[in-house]
Amino acid sequence: MLPHRSRVAVLVFLLPPLLLYGVAVLLPILQSLGLSLFRWDGITPMEFVGLDNYVRMLGRDDVFWQAFANTLGYLAICLVLQLGGALVVASLLVALRRGRELIKTLYLLPAVISTVAIAFLFRQIYSLDPVGLLNQALDMVGLDGLQQAWLSNVSTVLVAVSVPEGWRFTGLYMLIIYAALMAVPAELEEAARLDGASRWQVFTKIRFPYIRPVWVTTAIMATTYALRGFDIPYLLTNGGPGQASELVTTYMYKSAFSHTDYGYASAISVFIVVECLVAVGLIIALLRRKENA
Amino acid sequence: MRRERLDVHRSLNGVFVGLIVVAQVYPLAWLFLTALRPEQDFASSNPFSLPGALTLDNFARAFETGNLGLNILNSLVVTFGANLLIVALGMMAAYALEVLGFRLRGFVRGLFLIGIIVPVQIALVPLFIDYAAVGLLDTYGSMIIPLAGFALPMSIYLFSSFYHYIPPETYEAASLDGAGPYRIFGQITLPLSLNTIVTIVLVNSIFIWNDFIFANTFVLSDGLKTIPLGLQNYIGAMGNVDWTATFAAVCVTITPLMLVFLVLNKAMIQGLESGAAKG
Structure with missing residues (x-):
């Protein structure tokens, strides 16, 4: 602590950041909570409707529930690709002797590319006419029967818009998990090997439990990022065809800026926050319970 | 004997990692290749094939559009x-x-x-x-x-x-x-x-x-x-897209950040790791 600290100095340093943060983050959160109790199109006078927006959202709106189910699917695919994929690659990388730095760099590369560029890229990958990369690859391995327009087929579109998001950030999680795996003490693993443990046992009994704290962090990061995922589905399909790839976030955006239903959109955005908080709570509770067992 | 098995394991491992990295990076390489490919060549040929010729026309059109x-x-x-x-x-x-x-x-x-x-x-x-x-x-x-x-x-x-x-x-x-x-x-x-x-x-x-x-x-x-x-x-009316020019534009816009990243990746990777591991 500084000896000569003064109340004025604290305020001088603290007020500007608090001001920006208040205007950009705190005030809008409060405003959203308030707006969610009104019906308002931005032009006519606001009308107080109490909890009606929430009742409508949870009780009467099928599109909302469809969007929520899609969001869970989107989340599941992102988690499998990002955390599952990252764990596999990180484990392989730890065993490698050369080229680790190069591979880390290359693997992270998609994370620096904008979502708009990624949407362009994947539109071409999924394209049927002209034949895109995916359909061409299916043709080359003799699965040409599976060729289709992945983004216009109701049963494939959700997976198709989820994969780019998973692909984009898997490198980030790979790095974090890799750094954690490198910190597992080599003596622990060697002792287990001498006792006759197989590779698989070393992995499940030693490495995996050892990196559990990092597992919690990455699970929280990946889950909350996936729940707020918006850009790629919005750009690739805008929720279509029908509502087949509508997420809660894209539905909220449409309610706000296409239907100018500000009150209802605010209620949905409050739901997105609650969703994230519940997810974080669940992850912490689940992984802590395991620790005690 | 044991040594040999270990080596086989190691090289298999290396091949595996190599394949995964190629799959991860290939779409980006493809993006750059497409940006350098003549328009007709892109429309008519197998997307996996190498460009028949290289051209900078796409970049010129990208800046015009x-x-x-x-x-x-x-x-x-x-x-x-x-x-x-x-x-x-x-x-x-x-x-x-x-x-x-x-x-x-x-x-x-x-x-x-x-x-x-x-x-x-x-x-x-x-x-x-x-x-x-x-x-x-x-x-x-x-x-x-x-x-x-x-x-x-x-x-x-x-x-x-x-x-x-x-x-x-x-x-x-x-x-x-x-x-x-x-x-x-x-x-x-x-x-x-x-x-x-x-x-x-x-x-x-x-x-x-x-x-x-x-x-x-x-x-x-x-x-x-x-x-x-x-x-x-670059997405024109009626959804018509000049894809090769669009990809050229994409390349122009992602290159600065990619170069910074490739040069300074150590600092960036450290930052991401420390930010995440503590957060």
């Missing part, structure tokens, strides 16, 4: 402005929280923590309404304010955890010489923060440079469009 130069300039302004706020205000808050200290610091820390968890979508409608009320809609500020505001908590967190390890004796000597909190901030804390500043700027630049949602919501006029919005202009 769109406003790439202006888009890049706008993105630079927004990235610079937001980074300036994130770094300056992040350092100030961390200095007040960690070095000066005050009674309500636990509460203030908690307030800033909210911004790490809360998704940006919650702010879109209120900010749109507020901006419309004060005439900030369709300005650089409309993008810079939320981009900086939502990145501020992580910046404060990183600066705080660094300031936490600066030994108090460092300040005491200066303090005995009569330096006040402002001079100590300028002469001791700020110079020591350089590495953390680099990390924070690198990581945040990725997200700011690529921001789509704030720009798409708050910016309407062509003159202010950043790169992500500018790229969308």
Whole structure:
């Protein structure tokens, strides 16, 4: 602590950041909570409707529930690709002797590319006419029967818009998990090997439990990022065809800026926050319970 | 015997990693190849084939069709402005929280923590309404304010955890010489923060440079469009797209950040790892 600290100095340093943060983050959160109790199109006078927006959202709106189910699917695919994929690659990388730095760099590369560029890229990958990369690859391995327009087929579109998001950030999680795996003490693993443990046992009994704290962090990061995922589905399909790839976030955006239903959109955005908080709570509770067992 | 089996395992492992990395990076390589390929060649041939010829025409058309130069300039302004706020205000808050200290610091820390968890979508409608009320809609500020505001908590967190390890004796000597909190901030804390500043700027630049949602919501006029919005202009009416020119534009816009990343990837990777592992 500084000896000569003064109340004025604290305020001088603290007020500007608090001001920006208040205007950009705190005030809008409060405003959203308030707006969610009104019906308002931005032009006519606001009308107080109490909890009606929430009742409508949870009780009467099928599109909302469809969007929520899609969001869970989107989340599941992102988690499998990002955390599952990252764990596999990180484990392989730890065993490698050369080229680790190069591979880390290359693997992270998609994370620096904008979502708009990624949407362009994947539109071409999924394209049927002209034949895109995916359909061409299916043709080359003799699965040409599976060729289709992945983004216009109701049963494939959700997976198709989820994969780019998973692909984009898997490198980030790979790095974090890799750094954690490198910190597992080599003596622990060697002792287990001498006792006759197989590779698989070393992995499940030693490495995996050892990196559990990092597992919690990455699970929280990946889950909350996936729940707020918006850009790629919005750009690739805008929720279509029908509502087949509508997420809660894209539905909220449409309610706000296409239907100018500000009150209802605010209620949905409050739901997105609650969703994230519940997810974080669940992850912490689940992984802590395991620790005690 | 055992040695041999280990080697087989090792090389299989290497082949596996190689395949995965190729699959991960191939789409990007393909993007660059397509940007260099003549238009007819792209339309008529197998997408996996190598270009029949190389051309820079696509880049010429990309610059003719769109406003790439202006888009890049706008993105630079927004990235610079937001980074300036994130770094300056992040350092100030961390200095007040960690070095000066005050009674309500636990509460203030908690307030800033909210911004790490809360998704940006919650702010879109209120900010749109507020901006419309004060005439900030369709300005650089409309993008810079939320981009900086939502990145501020992580910046404060990183600066705080660094300031936490600066030994108090460092300040005491200066303090005995009569330096006040402002001079100590300028002469001791700020110079020591350089590495953390680099990390924070690198990581945040990725997200700011690529921001789509704030720009798409708050910016309407062509003159202010950043790169992500500018790229969308390449989708013509009726969904007709000049793909090779579009890919050329994409390449132009992703190359600066990719080059920075490839040159400075050590610092960036460290920043991402430390930010995440502690967060």
